[in-house]
Amino acid sequence: MPEVIPADSVGLVEPKAIRFDQSLPLNCGEQLDSFQLMIETYGELNPARSNAVLICHALSGHHHAAGYHSMEDRKPGWWDNCIGPGKPIDTRRFFVVALNNLGGCHGSTGPTSHNPKTGKAYGPDFPVVTVADWVSSQAMLADYLGIEQWAAVVGGSLVGMQTLQWSIAYPERLRHAIIIASAARLSAQNIAFNEVARQAIMSDDQFFGGRYLEENSIPRKGLGLARMVGHITYLSDDAMGSKFGRELKNEGFSYDFNVEFQIESYLRYQGESFSGSFDANTYLLMTRALDYFDPASEYENSLSNALSRSTAKFFLASFSTDWRFSPERSREIVDALMDAGKDVTYLEVDAPQGHDAFLIDIPRYMRGLAAYMNRVAQECL
Amino acid sequence: MSRGDFEIIRDWVSPGSRVLDLACGDGQLLHELHKEKQVSGYGLEINSQNIEACIEKGVNVIEQNLDRGLGNFKRGSFDTVIMTQALQVMHFPHLVLEEMLRVGRQCIVTFPNFGHWRCRLYLSAYGRMPVSKFMPYTWYDTPNIHFCTFRDFESLCREKNYRVLSRMVVDQSYKSGLAGRVWPNLMGEVAIYHLTAG
DSSP states (O other), rough: SEEEEEEEEOOOOEEEEEEEEEEEEOOTTTTEEEEEEEEEEESSOOTOOOOEEEEEETTOSSSSOOBSSSSSSSOOOTTTEETTTTSSTTTTOEEEEEEEOTTTSSSSSTTBBTTTTTTTTGGGGGGOHHHHHHHHHHHHHHHTOSSEEEEEEEEEEHHHHHHHHHHHOGGGGGEEEEESOOSSSHHHHHHHHHHHHHHHHHSTTTTTTTTTTTTOOOHHHHHHHHHHHHHHSOOHHHHHHHHTOOOOOOSOOOOSOOBBBBHHHHHHHHHHHTTTTSSSSHEEEHHHHHHHHOOGGGGOOHHHHHTTOOOOOEEEEEETTTTSSSSHHHHHHHHHHHHHHOEEEEEOOOTTTTGGGGOOOOOOHHHHHHHHHHHHHHHHH | OOHHHHHHHHHHHTTOOEEEEOTTSHHHHHHHHHHOOOOOEEEEEOOHHHHHHHHTTTTOOOOOOGGGGGSSSTOOEEEEEEEESSGGGGGGHHEEEHHHHEEEEEEEEEBBBTSHHEEEEEEEEHHSSSOSSSSBTTTTTSSOOOOHHHHHHHHHHHHHHHEEEEEEEEOTTEEEEHHHHSSSSHOOOOEEEEEEEO
């Protein structure tokens, strides 16, 4: 609820739906005859069309990365601390494009969209998209916007996979790849967490095999549980300890199984608010897309071979207490890039916040990213 | 602005070669090598201000602690591995050297000489660990935990069967004088060694 829009904010922004009436062949063998992507843009595209930056989103993100939709908004976009005039991704210098991925539930074509073949929502019939499909659709978006080459493709967490895929599939279409707190593929542990989340959703009796919308219902419990598990992995043990400790919600124990500890209350709140705003089929799709991604698998399990064609310069950062995508996972990418002789810069930031650190103003991280983006901007002229 | 030891090192690095600079500081050496000799490569550093300075210069900097080793680099993946003025801060200097010569075909290493006459005089006159403008730390609070003399270093090279390709002995302002050439272990303040595995 900003009384006044801060000077370093992109201000009031409006999302835009872009329709594509071209078919998009998907990895799974199916194709979408037409689709829509929801986007937001901040800043101006320069005459040379060389200053465009693509912001992809992670699991539960969307196109609203910065600014406010109205003066009534409680919070700005999800990466507002990084995007804006004078911020590391400086909208006075860059034309920033953020989108909702295909299969999403914030306006881009996905399971909640109308299926032209049946006249009903796609629901579980929406094809399983992959990271490569996302990037193909983003390339079509770049064509639509008249952007031949991105100055940078940027993002944290699972977005790093989309950035990697960009540099492998369209090496000539990006100059810089910025990958924060990510991994080149999910580990067995990561997949295990995704599976728990999916099982929570699919075993909810309101799931109806994915056709809950037709039943006028939502698998609220399952989706909430999935989000609770997710939130545990986003925070470090220390961060959770210092935020909640063993603090009780009420005075003394009540000797039952209602909310006793603050951490329970926090997780339930996160689960409930998420389940009211996110689509369960989208959650299944997105986690699956991430499970599948493994660019090295097509190159004899060598990530450096997979990256050999890429011409982008890379910037990576990781956070010491991130256990969802630990620094080791980022180092795997850095080592592969060095092995392939690519330009790469890597920061390993000491931060107590866990995986969530990538969204937080940590001075060292912000300064490093800003210094790098400054270089990217200098090349745009 | 270029440091004197950098000028010497520059002559020892082949144009267009692949270099790894350990504890690369603000990235000045790599920046110069890239600009003047089209050298490609990476700098490893842990100081955050230095890392930012590298990013500003466009130097490929990797945040990596050398005491954790160079296990992430394959054998012979660089032409030259360089370490300037950092050998004395390593926990295991001999292992670092071994790693440098595994990862690189050659290595260049510079370090201060604890056998310099001023150190010897300080120690014998005051009976205390030398403190100077060049080595300003007290013994209990110093990053320099493994000082050695030239003679110590060369005996390690012999023991490990490293071949010294070239050696320069210079004073604090990185100038090479006659006295340093005649009595290196007494007159030289900084040593610059160019090594290869024997």
